[in-house]
Amino acid sequence: MEEKGEVKLLGDWPSPFVIRARIALNIKSVDYDYIEQPVPPVSELLLKSNPVYKKIPVLLHHDKPICESLIIVQYIDEFWSSGPSILPSDPYERAIQHFWAAYVDDQWFRSLCRLAKSKGEEAKAAAIEQVKGGLLLLEEAFEKCSKLGKAFFGGDEIGYLDIALGSYLGWLRVNEKMNYLKLLDEAKTPGLAAWAHSFCAHNAVKSVMPEIDRLTEFAKARYGYQEPTLPTK
Amino acid sequence: MEEKGEVKLLGDWPSPFVIRARIALNIKSVDYDYIEQPVPPVSELLLKSNPVYKKIPVLLHHDKPICESLIIVQYIDEFWSSGPSILPSDPYERAIQHFWAAYVDDQWFRSLCRLAKSKGEEAKAAAIEQVKGGLLLLEEAFEKCSKLGKAFFGGDEIGYLDIALGSYLGWLRVNEKMNYLKLLDEAKTPGLAAWAHSFCAHNAVKSVMPEIDRLTEFAKARYGYQEPTLPTK
Known part of the structure; x- marks a missing residue:
């Protein structure tokens, strides 16, 4: 299990891409801090976390950023591999x-x-x-x-x-x-x-x-x- | 090891996407039949193998088609997992x-x-x-x-x-x-x-x-x- 505060998600509620990360975290029962990032303007945290696209969602895991929603979902599946599988094993x-x-x-x-x-x-x-x-x-x-x-x-x-x-x-x-x-x-x-x-x-x-x-x-x-x-x- | 003819690649030599699949197969030392598919026209085999995009590359493994170059590379890495790794494990x-x-x-x-x-x-x-x-x-x-x-x-x-x-x-x-x-x-x-x-x-x-x-x-x-x-x- 992660300690509180070690998983953060930068998001914006209407974004379908943010929903993806949240569903994956829910499937794995990962406790996380959700940080709403209504854009514009782009916050310094978002700019620093995703300098290439400056877009949500960003998953911060022990402060390391992971960007792009489907890559985040796959990361969540692989890191918390003991939880229910998101991708099939075959x-x-x-x-x-x-x-x-x-x-x-x-x-x-x-x-x-x-x-x-x-x-x-x-x-x-x-x-x-x-x-x-x-x-x-x-x-x-x-x-x-x-x-x-x-x-x-x-x-x-x-x-x-x-x-x-x-x-x-x-x-x-x-x-x-x-x-x-x-x-x-x-x-x-x-x-x-x-x-x-x-x-x-x-x-x-x-x-x-x-x-x-x-x-x-x-x-x-x-x-x-x-x-x-x-x-x- | 695969038996001869169980792995086929539909490709076209100038395509960078086809090169990806070929490099991945080479890394894993997989023997395969390369079937050149100069397009147009789209062959019946290609149409049947990739009805959504009708595009090369298509990997046929035991006649099951896998499409999209980076998905093919990941498939090759995962199926022939005993060979050198293409994606890192972390x-x-x-x-x-x-x-x-x-x-x-x-x-x-x-x-x-x-x-x-x-x-x-x-x-x-x-x-x-x-x-x-x-x-x-x-x-x-x-x-x-x-x-x-x-x-x-x-x-x-x-x-x-x-x-x-x-x-x-x-x-x-x-x-x-x-x-x-x-x-x-x-x-x-x-x-x-x-x-x-x-x-x-x-x-x-x-x-x-x-x-x-x-x-x-x-x-x-x-x-x-x-x-x-x-x-x-």
């Missing part, structure tokens, strides 16, 4: 989880950001198509788990890919709410829809997932999201 | 190598691509500045290794970050050649300059690094690189 299964987690960050979340920023019906429709297409691909990946009777990508418990994708659920819901639509559709992606419910209800997750209303207000204030006009059809 | 050192490898891909190599595509003096100068700035950051990271008397980022032998950065050396040289300049400067980045020499001379590397002249001709033909006019100052 090299092939690990590679598959790394592959889909990278897909979620590099492709799928970018399409969600495009949707959030899109202006005009055509751009919005294209972005919605990309977000939904990505979810269909992830549904296929999930089906392999659920056919084995598993509730999560990681098996019976949440793992690396669950954390990677699940951390975005708050922002997915904000985008659904702001656009009066369902992106995570029970009919087309039934596995993922059930998974999202189980994920958010998990003990390691529920205390760190932001409330959708609060996140929506934050999005409006910080990024200038605007309520669209109500759809007429 | 979780913090692993996290540092993952961090810089992600920096190399997400930031530095993109600046090199911007330089290759840049048109006009101003855009070119800005891209050169970014490439050199990134190398200065990597020099700092390397200094920590060389102060410990190590020849490589990975220590006395090449490791994960060496492979991540070293795989781009061919394309770095092509860009130097095409622009009549030194990007990897012995005066400003002496550690990296010496490292690049040691890396390219390493037994696991030298047989898979493309010749610069051949790579330059390929770049001209495939991407329409043009010889710039000789600088007058």
